[in-house]
Amino acid sequence: MPLTSEEGSRKSTADPMCPQPFRVESVSRETHDTFTLNLQPAGNAERPPFSPGQFSMLYVFGVGELPISISGDPEQARRLAYTVRSVGPATQALVSLRPGDWVGVRGPYGKPWPLQAGRGKDVLIVAGGIGLAPLRPAIFHVLRNRDDYVRLIVLYGARSPGDLLFRKELNAWGRSPDTQVLTTVDYGGVNWRGRVGVVTTLFRHLRLHPDRTVVLVCGPEIMMNYVVAELEQHRGVSAADIYLSMERNMKCAVGFCGHCQYGPYFICRDGPVFSYQQVRGLMGKHEL
Amino acid sequence: MESLEPILAQHSFFEGLDAEYLKLFVGCASNVRYYVGAYLFRTGEDASQFYLIRQGRVALEIYAPQRPPIVVQTLEAGDILGWSWLIPPHRWRFDARVVEGIRAIALDGKCLRTKCEENHDLGYELLKRFVRITTQRLEATRLQLLDVYAPHV
Amino acid sequence: MQNSAGPVPRAVVTLEGLRRLIPLLERRGYQVAGPTVRDGAIVYETLKKLEDLPAGWTDEQEAGRYRLKQREDAALFGYNVGPQSWKKFLHPSTIELIHIERNGEGVRVLNQSSPPPHYAFLGVRACELAAIRVQDRVLLEDRFADPVYASRRRGVFMVAVQCTRAAPTCFCASMQCGPRARQDFDLALTEIADKGRHLFVVEAGSAAGAEILREMDPREASPALCQEADEAVERAAVQTRQMDTAGIRDLLYQNFEHPRWDHVAARCLTCANCTMVCPTCFCTVVEDVSDVTGSHAERWRRWDSCFTQAFSYIHGGSVRPSVKSRYRQWMTHKLASWIDQFGSSGCVGCGRCITWCPAGIDITEEVRAIRGGSATSSRAL
Numbered sequence: 001m002p003l004t005s006e007e008g009s010r011k012s013t014a015d016p017m018c019p020q021p022f023r024v025e026s027v028s029r030e031t032h033d034t035f036t037l038n039l040q041p042a043g044n045a046e047r048p049p050f051s052p053g054q055f056s057m058l059y060v061f062g063v064g065e066l067p068i069s070i071s072g073d074p075e076q077a078r079r080l081a082y083t084v085r086s087v088g089p090a091t092q093a094l095v096s097l098r099p100g101d102w103v104g105v106r107g108p109y110g111k112p113w114p115l116q117a118g119r120g121k122d123v124l125i126v127a128g129g130i131g132l133a134p135l136r137p138a139i140f141h142v143l144r145n146r147d148d149y150v151r152l153i154v155l156y157g158a159r160s161p162g163d164l165l166f167r168k169e170l171n172a173w174g175r176s177p178d179t180q181v182l183t184t185v186d187y188g189g190v191n192w193r194g195r196v197g198v199v200t201t202l203f204r205h206l207r208l209h210p211d212r213t214v215v216l217v218c219g220p221e222i223m224m225n226y227v228v229a230e231l232e233q234h235r236g237v238s239a240a241d242i243y244l245s246m247e248r249n250m251k252c253a254v255g256f257c258g259h260c261q262y263g264p265y266f267i268c269r270d271g272p273v274f275s276y277q278q279v280r281g282l283m284g285k286h287e288l
Numbered sequence: 289m290e291s292l293e294p295i296l297a298q299h300s301f302f303e304g305l306d307a308e309y310l311k312l313f314v315g316c317a318s319n320v321r322y323y324v325g326a327y328l329f330r331t332g333e334d335a336s337q338f339y340l341i342r343q344g345r346v347a348l349e350i351y352a353p354q355r356p357p358i359v360v361q362t363l364e365a366g367d368i369l370g371w372s373w374l375i376p377p378h379r380w381r382f383d384a385r386v387v388e389g390i391r392a393i394a395l396d397g398k399c400l401r402t403k404c405e406e407n408h409d410l411g412y413e414l415l416k417r418f419v420r421i422t423t424q425r426l427e428a429t430r431l432q433l434l435d436v437y438a439p440h441v
Numbered sequence: 442m443q444n445s446a447g448p449v450p451r452a453v454v455t456l457e458g459l460r461r462l463i464p465l466l467e468r469r470g471y472q473v474a475g476p477t478v479r480d481g482a483i484v485y486e487t488l489k490k491l492e493d494l495p496a497g498w499t500d501e502q503e504a505g506r507y508r509l510k511q512r513e514d515a516a517l518f519g520y521n522v523g524p525q526s527w528k529k530f531l532h533p534s535t536i537e538l539i540h541i542e543r544n545g546e547g548v549r550v551l552n553q554s555s556p557p558p559h560y561a562f563l564g565v566r567a568c569e570l571a572a573i574r575v576q577d578r579v580l581l582e583d584r585f586a587d588p589v590y591a592s593r594r595r596g597v598f599m600v601a602v603q604c605t606r607a608a609p610t611c612f613c614a615s616m617q618c619g620p621r622a623r624q625d626f627d628l629a630l631t632e633i634a635d636k637g638r639h640l641f642v643v644e645a646g647s648a649a650g651a652e653i654l655r656e657m658d659p660r661e662a663s664p665a666l667c668q669e670a671d672e673a674v675e676r677a678a679v680q681t682r683q684m685d686t687a688g689i690r691d692l693l694y695q696n697f698e699h700p701r702w703d704h705v706a707a708r709c710l711t712c713a714n715c716t717m718v719c720p721t722c723f724c725t726v727v728e729d730v731s732d733v734t735g736s737h738a739e740r741w742r743r744w745d746s747c748f749t750q751a752f753s754y755i756h757g758g759s760v761r762p763s764v765k766s767r768y769r770q771w772m773t774h775k776l777a778s779w780i781d782q783f784g785s786s787g788c789v790g791c792g793r794c795i796t797w798c799p800a801g802i803d804i805t806e807e808v809r810a811i812r813g814g815s816a817t818s819s820r821a822l
């Protein structure tokens with residue numbers, strides 16, 4: 001589609017609430033309800049740099065705005081990728097976009113995964129469901145900078161075989177040197193030859209070095225609760241080496257709408273990535 | 289034929305076990321192989337063994353009429369399979385279907401049951417180890433029940 | 442605005458002198474906003490003349506109660522704070538953030554709404570200056586600045602009024618936010634209206650304030666008159682409601698589970714009144730609208746409240762479905778996590794949430810109950 005000259009106008013850049021114009025390059029189906037959108041800046045604008053773990057606010061014309069984690073490769077200079085699970089009207093509108101459609105993008109925002117802290121260590125990634133999406137850029141980063149890290153271990157749990165995201169990539173990652181990828185599903189049919197069992201059951205296959213491991217976890221909060229309990233109580237990993245990506249209702253992403261409060265934190269400003277040390281006192285609390 | 293003693297001794301299940309007891313287990317152990325699609329056991333059958341899986345993958349299934357069986361969990365290399373032999377009435381509560389060819393060490397439960405009745409210290413050591421496994425499986429099942437990835441919890 | 446270190450020489454102006462203030466400000470391009478009577482309450486509106494002020498009115502306030510009453514004198518500022526605060530102007534309850542035009546295949550994002558007026562606020566109380574400081578911290582001085590607030594806040598001319606009475610709902614003294622306004626104003630007035638006198642002791646807090654004051658026919662205020670004004674403000678410091686803020690952050694964090702939350706939840710209607718009248722509550726939500734042709738879309742921002750279930754909605758449901766959790770969130774945020782987030786309490790002790798709660802829930806009482814009961818469980822209830 002042709003682009004108008006107004007796109008990328010300078011005037012709006014100072015306003016943190018004003019989206020930048022992007023166009024849909026492609027939409028690919030990952031599973032029955034999850035899609036990856038590849039977006040490019042409209043006109044010849046540069047795409048903003050991002051760090052693994054950050055998110056953007058994606059605005060669909062007239063429908064609304066949503067916080068979505070960036071799921072693509074940080075070194076892929078031309079585009080931003082977002083993996084979206086369709087769970088309501090706004091996400092449905094997002095995944096129904098077609099190539100060439102206009103999308104407003106704000107961000108990237110938020111604290112990224114501590115990939116610096118992981119240098120010289122094993123990186124253990126634990127993902128549940130759509131939680132693999134915000135971890136995917138971190139996996140790309142580690143694989144691209146392989147000498148900076150020792151082992152890469154990816155544990156991934158999904159609801160069913162049909163819900164597993166990035167299956168081809170998971171296989172490819174698993175064939176990389178010093179990389180172990182274990183997947184499991186909560187419910188497997190009779191034709192499924194892979195593992196059945198919740199993601200925490202994968203830990204029994206690992207030999208961890210708790211003194212030189214950094215763990216990145218993303219998934220439903222309840223799943224993360226079980227994961228950190230397993231890591232800390234049974235695997236000897238210290239809370240300071242575990243990082244979690246938390247979720248709350250984010251409306252502005254810049255710290256002044258108040259929605260994403262989590263105890264003393266704003267998820268958008270102080271997260272979404274937190275060390276477990278920061279949030280351990282909050283995680284078990286009901287209705288916080 | 290290779291001795292099974294070093295294999296058992298190195299397995300975490302037997303970690304910290306008195307050497308004398310370990311010999312007892314070795315005496316009850318035998319190598320077994322199962323091919324894809326075979327069943328190690330089926331619901332209701334006499335449970336007289338447990339397995340230390342060395343290779344392959346086995347699915348624990350519950351049969352439900354007029355629908356495909358439900359796979360509760362898969363077990364693989366390093367896992368211990370089966371505790372029904374320990375608890376009366378000593379009948380399997382699942383079907384165990386081989387998903388990937390299985391090599392395992394089978395341990396004779398009937399023989400162990402008798403020895404545990406005679407020697408409660410041995411029985412305690414064994415029960416401690418099985419309670420740990422059952423607890424882990426129960427916890428995993430609870431998390432599974434939460435269906436954490438469902439679209440609307 | 443600047444604040445000199447030494448004691449500021451104060452002037453006295455008459456009612457006639459004060460009458461010049463609004464025209465003087467208007468001539469300098471300000472739109473003057475201040476208290477006026479509307480719908481049985483004292484609210485903040487644009488003022489055109491001195492007569493727009495609530496001369497001869499006062500208010501009666503208690504938990505869940507607000508009434509206007511005629512005074513025996515013609516005092517202009519003889520009341521305390523009403524249901525509105527200055528966030529009405531600085532952080533508007535509804536505002537269009539952007540509008541987007543789709544023309545064929547081109548899309549245009551416009552965010553330039555008409556520039557806001559230059560405001561002069563007349564009649565700002567000490568607690569309200571404190572509240573503006575609190576909102577400045579949130580909306581201007583964090584990592585990002587809210588352009589809406591920034592454009593309105595910049596260059597506001599502040600005419601403070603020193604309180605000479607405290608409503609029964611006031612507890613600014615406990616929060617160390619009043620009753621005396623000591624900084625962040627251009628002019629501060631202390632009204633003396635009795636025995637046939639109607640005078641204003643005026644302190645200039647900035648060069649701009651001093652310049653305006655010079656045109657209000659000021660005379661030097663005698664030490665006796667200054668003392669009389671100071672004593673009047675000191676009387677307002679004697680307040681029936683108090684809040685013990687010692688260690689309050691840890692107190693509330695440690696009492697996340699406390700039977701008092703169930704007690705207050707049984708009374709709270711989750712009407713959100715407290716958050717609407719609170720001068721520091723800043724939460725907003727964004728609404729997207731589009732026209733039927735699909736060529737025009739707007740994003741509107743409006744005040745939101747943590748008392749709604751939708752406030753904490755993530756797919757699957759609200760994080761805080763219970764009334765208890767929402768009241769706890771509000772009060773714990775206001776008095777505890779605000780300190781972690783922004784370095785100060787979010788409460789200035791204005792008492793609006795007490796007055797305007799239809800159930801008469803009193804935040805000072807809730808703190809007292811949690812403090813009293815924190816060691817001894819539910820017997821303190």
